[in-house]
Amino acid sequence: MATINDNYLKLKAGYLFPEIARRVNKFATENPQAPIIRLGIGDVTEPLPAACREAMIKAVEDMGDRDKFKGYGPEQGYAWLREKIAAQDFQARGCDISADEIFISDGSKCDNGNILDIFGDNNSIAVTDPVYPVYVDTNVMAGHTGEANEKGEYGGLVYLPVTAENNFTAQIPSQKVDLIYLCFPNNPTGAVATREHLQAWVDYAKANGSIIFFDAAYEAFISDPTIPHSIYEIPGARDCAIEFRSFSKNAGFTGTRCALSVVPKTLTAKASDGSDVELWKLWNRRQSTKFNGVSYVVQRGAEAVYSIEGQAQTKALVSFYLENAKIIREQMSAAGLQVYGGVNAPYVWVKTPDNITSWDFFDKLLFNSNVVVTPGSGFGAAGEGYFRISAFNSRDNVNEAMKRISAQFK
Numbered sequence: 001m002a003t004i005n006d007n008y009l010k011l012k013a014g015y016l017f018p019e020i021a022r023r024v025n026k027f028a029t030e031n032p033q034a035p036i037i038r039l040g041i042g043d044v045t046e047p048l049p050a051a052c053r054e055a056m057i058k059a060v061e062d063m064g065d066r067d068k069f070k071g072y073g074p075e076q077g078y079a080w081l082r083e084k085i086a087a088q089d090f091q092a093r094g095c096d097i098s099a100d101e102i103f104i105s106d107g108s109k110c111d112n113g114n115i116l117d118i119f120g121d122n123n124s125i126a127v128t129d130p131v132y133p134v135y136v137d138t139n140v141m142a143g144h145t146g147e148a149n150e151k152g153e154y155g156g157l158v159y160l161p162v163t164a165e166n167n168f169t170a171q172i173p174s175q176k177v178d179l180i181y182l183c184f185p186n187n188p189t190g191a192v193a194t195r196e197h198l199q200a201w202v203d204y205a206k207a208n209g210s211i212i213f214f215d216a217a218y219e220a221f222i223s224d225p226t227i228p229h230s231i232y233e234i235p236g237a238r239d240c241a242i243e244f245r246s247f248s249k250n251a252g253f254t255g256t257r258c259a260l261s262v263v264p265k266t267l268t269a270k271a272s273d274g275s276d277v278e279l280w281k282l283w284n285r286r287q288s289t290k291f292n293g294v295s296y297v298v299q300r301g302a303e304a305v306y307s308i309e310g311q312a313q314t315k316a317l318v319s320f321y322l323e324n325a326k327i328i329r330e331q332m333s334a335a336g337l338q339v340y341g342g343v344n345a346p347y348v349w350v351k352t353p354d355n356i357t358s359w360d361f362f363d364k365l366l367f368n369s370n371v372v373v374t375p376g377s378g379f380g381a382a383g384e385g386y387f388r389i390s391a392f393n394s395r396d397n398v399n400e401a402m403k404r405i406s407a408q409f410k
Contacts, residue, residue: 007143012152016133016378017041023363024372037393037401039328040372042187042346044252044392046320048301049313052251055304059297070296075288077104077260081299084306085260089245095232101264101280103287104294104302106257108217108246112181113138115213115242115261117290118282119269123178126158128170130188130379130386132215135181151381161382162189168340168349169197176208182231183215185222188379188388189349190325190341192227198234205240211269211279212241217259220250220318222344238264242279249321249346249392251305251314258294258302321346324391324398331402332389335409346391349376353409358384369404 020040028036047053062068076082082099090097105111112134125144127135136154139145146155153159158177162168168191170182182201184193193201205212214231222229231237243262247253263283268276294302304310325342332339332350342348352361358375365371365387376386391398 005141005143007141007145010140010145010147010154011137012148016374019378020362020372020374024366027366034370036366036370036372037397037404038372039390039393039398039401040374040388042249042390042392043254044249044321045394045397046252046317048252048256049305049310049317051304051307051310051313052253052301055307056297056301059300062300063297073293073296073299075291075293076100076284077102077294078296078299078303081303082260084303088306090230090232090262093230093233095230096238097232097262097264101262103261103263103283104299105259105261105287105291106294107248108215108244108259108261109134111244111259111261112213112215113141114286114290115283116142116144117286118279119179119211120272124158124176125156125179125181126160126173126177127181127380128162128183128186129153129159129381130162130376130383131181132183132187133379135183135213136380152377153381159380159382162186162191163382164338164340164351167191169193170201172200172204176210178208178210180205180210180212181215182212183217185218185345186341186347187215187218187345188347188374188376188383190343190345190347191349192222192224192344195226195228195234198228198231198237202231202234202236202240206236209270210240211267212237214241214243216243217246218249218345219245220314221322221346223322224344227344232262232264238266240267242267247302247305250318251302251310252317253298253302256298256301258298320395321391324393324395327395327398328389328391328402331406335406337409342391348389348391350387350389352376352385352387355385358387361387364408365405369401369408371401371404 082102086099219229246259265280328348329342338351340349358377362375374388376383
């Protein structure tokens with residue numbers, strides 16, 4: 001008889017966002033007239049930039065022309081897109097990253113999980129708490145953890161609390177760890193990492209032979225010029241870090257799917273015989289074997305992000321969502337709640353009032369205000385007592401949601 005991967009049985013009952021969807025759908029079915037506003041999942045609402053749409057329409061027309069038709073593309077992505085990314089996202093910021101170190105994919109969520117394919121099962125792994133659930137759950141699926149305790153913490157993982165008490169910074173562990181997940185601007189807390197903080201992590205990783213998985217999916221929302229957008233702005237990072245980025249939030253590609261990972265050719269890890277192995281070669285082989293690449297049409301749309309028009313339009317999108325975040329932050333503060341984030345990030349992290357649990361407050365807002373937020377406990381034990389509000393929605397919906405939530409505290 002066929003057997004299963006028993007590691008899946010260790011996963012908590014439901015992934016955070018499907019559980020939110022289940023509760024919201026149940027409420028909506030029972031209350032069909034309720035005007036629900038969703039500020040939970042970080043999905044965008046504004047249309048794709050015109051430059052991207054026009055480039056994709058042109059690419060579709062190419063697919064109808066025998067001379068311009070494209071079949072299978074390079075698994076790593078087309079050179080014309082990778083070259084623009086290297087030049088404008090990295091080299092323009094002084095990062096020594098070349099086009100052939102960039103791999104185009106269909107999502108940074110996928111990349112954060114798939115990267116484990118090229119690493120062994122005996123690595124010690126550090127994650128922040130609260131944490132984007134994908135980092136933890138994919139390691140559970142891969143058999144890198146023990147069982148979860150009553151708090152939902154898995155044995156075998158090193159949890160790094162990110163709390164108000166430490167200004168939501170990822171404190172460097174006292175023990176040696178091999179793989180480190182960092183996300184800045186942070187999901188869910190909206191915190192950012194200073195150059196000095198990232199330098200400390202790079203120094204730690206190099207001293208311990210560790211690899212940093214740096215999720216920079218929200219780097220476009222950084223408005224403070226002193227905050228690094230890429231870990232490769234930090235000296236030494238080429239020798240200890242893999243970076244993940246996405247077109248989902250800055251250009252609205254959540255439904256179109258395009259992202260990238262950066263694996264420097266100088267980056268190595270140990271084989272079982274103690275020899276050094278280039279991770280670029282392993283990731284290249286993994287992608288070539290398991291992935292057929294992002295479609296030509298989508299990559300042309302992503303390329304348009306780097307045009308003069310595309311840069312202006314994506315900047316306007318980011319500014320729109322940041323203004324939403326400002327409104328949320330100010331209105332929640334005015335309601336007397338403790339508020340964090342929402343300055344260099346599209347997420348606002350809010351303390352629940354009166355020691356209400358995260359899920360109880362989620363239900364309270366859903367039933368009383370018809371507003372959906374994300375309960376902090378879904379991001380880990382240290383997220384209990386908080387909730388996340390996403391700035392990804394229309395201005396009218398954000399204003400109305402703030403009005404409804406604020407009414408709960410009058």
